[in-house]
Amino acid sequence: MGKNDLLLDSYSKYNIKPQFNGSIKNPAKSCFLSSKNPSIDDYDYSFCTNTEKHKKTILLFGDSHVAEFSKAIREKYWNYNIIQATASGCPPIINVKGDGTCQTLFKMVFNQIIKEKQIDIVIVGANWSAFALTNDVIPGIKETNELLKEKIPSVKFISQTKNFPAALPMLIMNSKNISEIIPEKSSRDFYNKMKKELPSVDFIDIYNYGCKNDKCILLNDDNIPMFFDNNHYTYEWTKSIVNELF
Template sequence: MHEKWLNKNDLLLDSYSKYDIKPQFNGGLKDPTKSCFLSSKNPSINDYDYSYCTNTEKHKKTILLFGDSHVAEFSKAIREKYWNYNIIQATSSGCPPIINVKGEGTCQTLFNMVFNKIIKDKQIDIAIVGANWSAFATTNDIITGISQTNQLLKERIATVKFISQTKNYPSSLPMLIMNSKNISEIVPAEDSHIFYNKMKKELPTINFIDIYNYGCKNGKCKLLNDDNIPMFFDNNHYTYEWTKNIVNDLF
């Protein structure tokens, strides 16, 4: 879009079409050739920097960040809040973080590494597990998978928390806001809402970090914070500013 056509707030919203996820999703990884988050841009398991991403110091407690981009997006904010903890990050797009997972090969390899090596070799105090669960509902039995994965992780980790389903919008939220005359009329996709309710109903014993309605009060939900930063930079991933507030309030 041409900047002469846009006001200041629209220019800010338009800028999210070029959002750089690296600082937020990788938590400050210095080497651009390596990563703690694997995606289509770095699809090889060799791109996972095992020594950095699983590095721990004995005198510190350890948090495991395990899942797809919906965990990776909290990496920077968690590292800032829990600066005195070891942070092990094993995140990849392409499949959900459950045992017997079905999905892309690299993702399966990394997640099986968590189950077969990382949780056995490392002393982990807290596991934070998450995904865009509804996106995998047709290829995986998410409900059974979460239940079984929770049981397995709790055999070795004292505190296991699962991030709830996140809202999904029909298209980019910044663009929806720009093109809407009434922001309150923007509503999330129905499938994400249905799956969120399904998880709450069928997994009552799971320790969920419930983020689905974050920013909502009395049935009204904010899509922009006080600085006009949109909740998502696309249709389902939080901007850094929102992850920082969510982590401070809920994690």
């Protein structure tokens, strides 16, 4: 196993906490709820929604596909308040269906956070295609966008992300030609569907990030893979994306 293979293999034990959870200091609490901390009681409301009056405020709202940008956004927008309400299990839309904890947190966003806090920018995102069978995602995004725009000056949705058939580092290790590694058709089709059917939504379009003239880079100059699993960006890639697109 060569040096690059050792690096790629290390992503099987990737620690998401520093990247997904901002700068939270209490290890028993979180701003990102998942199967490892599935209770709404694990959400540190006082820390995750804390704001100072003299600063502008960004709300990060959605599942792990927003949480993964937490560290990079906090670094770029260090002089902003960052409110983070993120949980895996369902999409951040009105009338959401899915896991009880994420439903509770997302309803808290609609019924409490956006009403109590003066928010300047909201960034909403999810692995949208993963919820297409359980939720009316396209109409839900449209309605959610309209609702948020009533309260918040700048409303941005992160587009659908690529999904690969297996963890990208393993695909790269086992591939003789990286250019032959392509994302799953379902994620590509849903990305195209969102762009076509939601023209009024302001998207941060990340699906084709790293692509030019139909050629897509999956490793950066330091041989860091785009994803650590099959659909979540590594920190180094989130930093580049945030600096260029957010």
